[in-house]
Amino acid sequence: MNKVEPRTLPGFMELLPNDQVKFNIMKEKIKHTYEKFGFLPLDTPSIELSDVLLAKAGGETEKQIYRFQKGEVDLSLRFDHTVPLAKYVALHQGELAFPFKRYAIGKVYRGEKAQKGRYREFYQCDIDIIGDGELSIINDAQIPNIIYNTFKELGFDNFTICINNRKILNGLFESLKLKEKTTDILRIIDKIEKIGEKAVIEELDKISVKKEAIDSIIKFVTITGKTEEKITALNELGIQNELFEKGIEELTDVVRYLKVLGIKEEYFTVDLKIARGLDYYTGTVYETFLNEYRNIGSICSGGRYDNLAQYYTNKVLPGVGISIGLTRLYYQLSMINQIKETKETISKILVAPMEDELAESLEIANKLRDVGINTDIYLEEAKIKKKMKYADKLKIPYVIIVGEEEIETKILTLKNMKTGEQKKLTIEEIINEIK
Amino acid sequence: MNKVEPRTLPGFMELLPNDQVKFNIMKEKIKHTYEKFGFLPLDTPSIELSDVLLAKAGGETEKQIYRFQKGEVDLSLRFDHTVPLAKYVALHQGELAFPFKRYAIGKVYRGEKAQKGRYREFYQCDIDIIGDGELSIINDAQIPNIIYNTFKELGFDNFTICINNRKILNGLFESLKLKEKTTDILRIIDKIEKIGEKAVIEELDKISVKKEAIDSIIKFVTITGKTEEKITALNELGIQNELFEKGIEELTDVVRYLKVLGIKEEYFTVDLKIARGLDYYTGTVYETFLNEYRNIGSICSGGRYDNLAQYYTNKVLPGVGISIGLTRLYYQLSMINQIKETKETISKILVAPMEDELAESLEIANKLRDVGINTDIYLEEAKIKKKMKYADKLKIPYVIIVGEEEIETKILTLKNMKTGEQKKLTIEEIINEIK
Numbered sequence: 001m002n003k004v005e006p007r008t009l010p011g012f013m014e015l016l017p018n019d020q021v022k023f024n025i026m027k028e029k030i031k032h033t034y035e036k037f038g039f040l041p042l043d044t045p046s047i048e049l050s051d052v053l054l055a056k057a058g059g060e061t062e063k064q065i066y067r068f069q070k071g072e073v074d075l076s077l078r079f080d081h082t083v084p085l086a087k088y089v090a091l092h093q094g095e096l097a098f099p100f101k102r103y104a105i106g107k108v109y110r111g112e113k114a115q116k117g118r119y120r121e122f123y124q125c126d127i128d129i130i131g132d133g134e135l136s137i138i139n140d141a142q143i144p145n146i147i148y149n150t151f152k153e154l155g156f157d158n159f160t161i162c163i164n165n166r167k168i169l170n171g172l173f174e175s176l177k178l179k180e181k182t183t184d185i186l187r188i189i190d191k192i193e194k195i196g197e198k199a200v201i202e203e204l205d206k207i208s209v210k211k212e213a214i215d216s217i218i219k220f221v222t223i224t225g226k227t228e229e230k231i232t233a234l235n236e237l238g239i240q241n242e243l244f245e246k247g248i249e250e251l252t253d254v255v256r257y258l259k260v261l262g263i264k265e266e267y268f269t270v271d272l273k274i275a276r277g278l279d280y281y282t283g284t285v286y287e288t289f290l291n292e293y294r295n296i297g298s299i300c301s302g303g304r305y306d307n308l309a310q311y312y313t314n315k316v317l318p319g320v321g322i323s324i325g326l327t328r329l330y331y332q333l334s335m336i337n338q339i340k341e342t343k344e345t346i347s348k349i350l351v352a353p354m355e356d357e358l359a360e361s362l363e364i365a366n367k368l369r370d371v372g373i374n375t376d377i378y379l380e381e382a383k384i385k386k387k388m389k390y391a392d393k394l395k396i397p398y399v400i401i402v403g404e405e406e407i408e409t410k411i412l413t414l415k416n417m418k419t420g421e422q423k424k425l426t427i428e429e430i431i432n433e434i435k
Numbered sequence: 436m437n438k439v440e441p442r443t444l445p446g447f448m449e450l451l452p453n454d455q456v457k458f459n460i461m462k463e464k465i466k467h468t469y470e471k472f473g474f475l476p477l478d479t480p481s482i483e484l485s486d487v488l489l490a491k492a493g494g495e496t497e498k499q500i501y502r503f504q505k506g507e508v509d510l511s512l513r514f515d516h517t518v519p520l521a522k523y524v525a526l527h528q529g530e531l532a533f534p535f536k537r538y539a540i541g542k543v544y545r546g547e548k549a550q551k552g553r554y555r556e557f558y559q560c561d562i563d564i565i566g567d568g569e570l571s572i573i574n575d576a577q578i579p580n581i582i583y584n585t586f587k588e589l590g591f592d593n594f595t596i597c598i599n600n601r602k603i604l605n606g607l608f609e610s611l612k613l614k615e616k617t618t619d620i621l622r623i624i625d626k627i628e629k630i631g632e633k634a635v636i637e638e639l640d641k642i643s644v645k646k647e648a649i650d651s652i653i654k655f656v657t658i659t660g661k662t663e664e665k666i667t668a669l670n671e672l673g674i675q676n677e678l679f680e681k682g683i684e685e686l687t688d689v690v691r692y693l694k695v696l697g698i699k700e701e702y703f704t705v706d707l708k709i710a711r712g713l714d715y716y717t718g719t720v721y722e723t724f725l726n727e728y729r730n731i732g733s734i735c736s737g738g739r740y741d742n743l744a745q746y747y748t749n750k751v752l753p754g755v756g757i758s759i760g761l762t763r764l765y766y767q768l769s770m771i772n773q774i775k776e777t778k779e780t781i782s783k784i785l786v787a788p789m790e791d792e793l794a795e796s797l798e799i800a801n802k803l804r805d806v807g808i809n810t811d812i813y814l815e816e817a818k819i820k821k822k823m824k825y826a827d828k829l830k831i832p833y834v835i836i837v838g839e840e841e842i843e844t845k846i847l848t849l850k851n852m853k854t855g856e857q858k859k860l861t862i863e864e865i866i867n868e869i870k
Contacts, residue, residue: 006525006747012480038811045447068503090441097828312441376473393532
């Protein structure tokens with residue numbers, strides 16, 4: 001028979017079992033933290049009607065979408081969890097309790113150009129808090145609290161949550177009458193650490209920003225110091241603009257509540273250059289960096305938006321949320337060898353019959369499972385050495401060897417696969433040892 | 436602005452939060468049981484190259500597939516977990532430990548005709564054990580052990596795992612020289628309980644089965660009694676056929692090991708009429724029924740196959756596995772009101788400030804989370820009644836009310852939402868009470 005060459009699409013992550021276990025542990029920890037903060041699970045379909053999913057889209061996103069016909073129907077695969085959330089809330093608004101806090105952990109699809117570390121199918125782990133008409137600013141402080149707990153849970157300690165408020169940027173540019181140039185200016189000032197102040201001034205001049213405006217912008221982006229000092233400096237810039245002032249007020253509130261929440265200043269900072277998606281966020285914005293690996297980019301981002309579902313409903317639904325791109329994060333962490341090592345394997349014990357002690361081995365395995373110990377059993381005919389190799393490959397930490405003697409005496413051999421140490425124990429003693 | 440009507444595609448399940456929690460609990464329990472038996476997680480892409488995914492397909496399945504072009508590439512959404520498993524094992528055979536035991540819990544896609552209880556996107560929860568060249572028959576007994584544990588874990592007690600062996604059926608028809616009529620005969624004898632013996636004989640006659648053959652078939656399908664009696668009766672049919680005898684031998688082994696595994700006879704039965712997919716299974720086959728709701732069909736099925744990945748590799752990979760169609764099962768159970776009630780909610784406690792005791796409420800919520808209690812907090816300005824209603828809607832069992840007095844005395848009010856009872860307790864006492 002002619003064979004089809006088995007292959008997996010480029011840009012699609014497919015892991016070997018031991019890596020999959022590590023990946024799943026990270027996913028579980030994120031889920032666990034989200035639930036600890038009271039977020040409810042939501043699992044929307046991966047396929048939506050194109051006119052629903054693309055109600056807003058355009059530009060780059062639309063080009064990347066997996067879109068196709070099935071019969072007469074125009075369908076698309078979801079490219080994030082936000083649009084399906086907007087649809088869901090608009091559709092079920094009468095049945096939900098507000099503020100509606102939901103998490104979504106699942107695959108999304110973008111037909112990006114295939115390149116290293118770019119995935120076309122990837123897990124996004126999102127939380128959002130959606131208010132009914134309004135949503136208190138304290139939620140914006142709760143979010144970094146959740147980011148903090150999530151990355152602590154994932155085993156990281158050296159990270160910074162960068163916080164800004166879009167109203168400050170928007171207000172600044174509005175007051176300088178540079179609203180139309182926002183995108184260009186943001187792109188230029190974002191490079192200041194790389195190219196230096198002088199080059200930034202030159203580039204701003206090139207796009208016809210006036211001298212006084214350049215002065216203000218430079219003053220703004222070079223604000224340094226502790227959080228409070230930055231806020232004081234912002235106030236002292238003397239910018240007369242309602243939006244700008246509102247932004248400072250919100251930022252001040254967020255920072256104040258972050259302290260109440262016990263987040264130490266080493267874990268967060270105000271970064272006035274952060275803007276995120278231009279047409280989406282309207283208030284607080286977040287980015288998160290591993291301090292030693294800032295070059296891998298933000299590992300958790302998000303922000304506040306005024307109106308989640310304006311394309312579907314007249315109901316005003318402000319919200320705030322974040323997303324962790326888990327597939328990309330996993331890839332990046334494995335590249336820099338920063339996947340936190342874990343002792344966890346699926347099975348704690350492998351039951352290995354010496355020869356044909358199968359019935360007894362099955363009974364022993366079931367006894368272990370009955371008390372909640374994940375247990376694998378080797379049922380094939382093979383030399384004991386091969387059975388040990390199997391345990392080794394799966395990193396199963398203990399093997400119980402069941403031979404004739406073990407059955408007769410009811411004293412089993414427990415082998416610690418790491419140390420090689422063997423102990424003679426009853427099944428009850430083994431259970432105590434493992435638990 | 437013109438609004439797009441928010442809507443979800445027919446045939447795609449989208450649940451409200453409280454239902455989603457119940458669904459996820461079922462999913463977790465299945466996963467938990469699979470892991471207890473040492474199965475490793477595998478998460479293959481939802482999209483595959485069409486020539487890879489459809490290496491074998493044909494007929495009904497192929498028509499239902501979501502298939503589309505992206506750029507120059509012909510893609511398809513996976514329609515089960517078995518084909519991606521075959522591809523995976525063929526691709527990674529050198530890196531896997533055999534027997535390879537994996538579970539897959541994820542969405543698959545079939546563009547079926549939309550009708551009640553039929554889903555186009557649905558969760559399948561699969562386990563398979565893949566041998567390298569050969570695979571002991573004891574694995575075929577291990578599978579019902581896992582089915583048993585899974586449904587027990589899901590809260591069911593009144594179910595039957597029906598077991599048969601395809602070799603018995605195939606051998607019987609081979610010996611009767613009726614191999615070509617297998618499909619038709621199976622369809623007819625499957626109806627015997629509904630239409631009776633006489634009608635079955637008539638129908639067999641209609642498709643030109645000879646009288647002696649009909650006699651043998653009727654004798655075969657009317658075998659009754661306990662498991663051992665059935666096996667004895669099979670042996671006494673006097674059918675001289677190697678395949679038939681091999682089938683009886685395998686079935687006998689499976690039944691023997693089921694007893695070793697402690698599965699009581701009330702939970703399994705030999706059902707000689709069960710065949711499952713005609714061109715796929717080659718040995719043991721399984722179906723599982725809720726005894727009181729047999730009409731909803733098999734809720735967990737599967738079987739033994741000789742060669743998993745013959746379309747991709749020359750390596751012979753026999754396997755045995757089962758699948759639970761969780762989305763359909765959830766739908767069916769909710770229709771017959773058999774979703775097992777659970778006290779589990781995401782949050783155990785809602786912290787509700789009386790008025791503007793926000794800082795203190797945030798601290799209390801964090802203290803509870805620190806000891807592992809999932810805790811929601813109501814941060815919006817609202818009357819306390821509205822906050823209670825929120826807890827009620829999400830079925831959160833406890834509310835901590837934080838007022839001026841509570842802050843002063845450090846004695847909080849804990850309200851049991853079910854009984855309405857209120858207690859005055861310190862935070863430490865509350866933690867003890869809840870944990």
